[in-house]
Amino acid sequence: MTRNPAISVLIADDHPIVREGLSLIIGRHSDMRVLASVATGEDAVAAYLREPADIVLMDLQMPLMNGVEATRAIRQKHPDAKIIVLTMYSGDEDIRRALEAGATTYLLKDSLSDDLIRVAREVHAGGRPLDPEVQARLDVPSQRLTPREMRVLELVFEGYRNKEIAAALLISEDTVEVHLKNIFAKLMVHYCTAAVRVGLSRGIIHMG
DSSP: OOOOOOEEEEEEOSOHHHHHHHHHHHHTOTTEEEEEEESSHHHHHHHHHHSOOSEEEEOSOOSSSOHHHHHHHHHHHOTTOOEEEEESOOOHHHHHHHHHHTOSEEEETTSOHHHHHHHHHHHHTTOOOOOHHHHHHHHSOOOOOOHHHHHHHHHHHTTOOHHHHHHHHTOOHHHHHHHHHHHHHHHTOSSHHHHHHHHHHHTSSOOO
């Protein structure tokens, strides 16, 4: 009887310990193998285009090209690519951006190793499993910020005052105030500090 070939996995994560840990987990299963392990989004795209893996485990926050950008780049060349975003970020905006970029599913890094292997096998078989905790975050009604509103919130987080935001974006201070008013309404807050806190928790903006 001919055995099915092992499921090939491309690991993309900028933390060496995470890559090593994932390689060890995958290596314990005879039906899976690590095809490549890379530290940047650019290397993930290059590795996949060089030799497509059955499954990609993609971190979100990596230098230069992040996981969303790398996912989008891979899917543009290979629309059938199966990409599992594996990350510590649980904000609904992080999840939406990843899925919109073409990720097959979204898995949090605190998931048990058995869950990771199960999800990888389901994705390889054509499934699109989504953890109930992740789905619950998507199910909460929320208004999304526009790209310009997100940039304004990022600048607020970086400590810019209204006048400085206006200069940086080449808009008037009145327009900045309109953007802030819309941001407050969408995030259901009344102050900049509260908007930043909500923005961080939802993955609209990030530390560092």
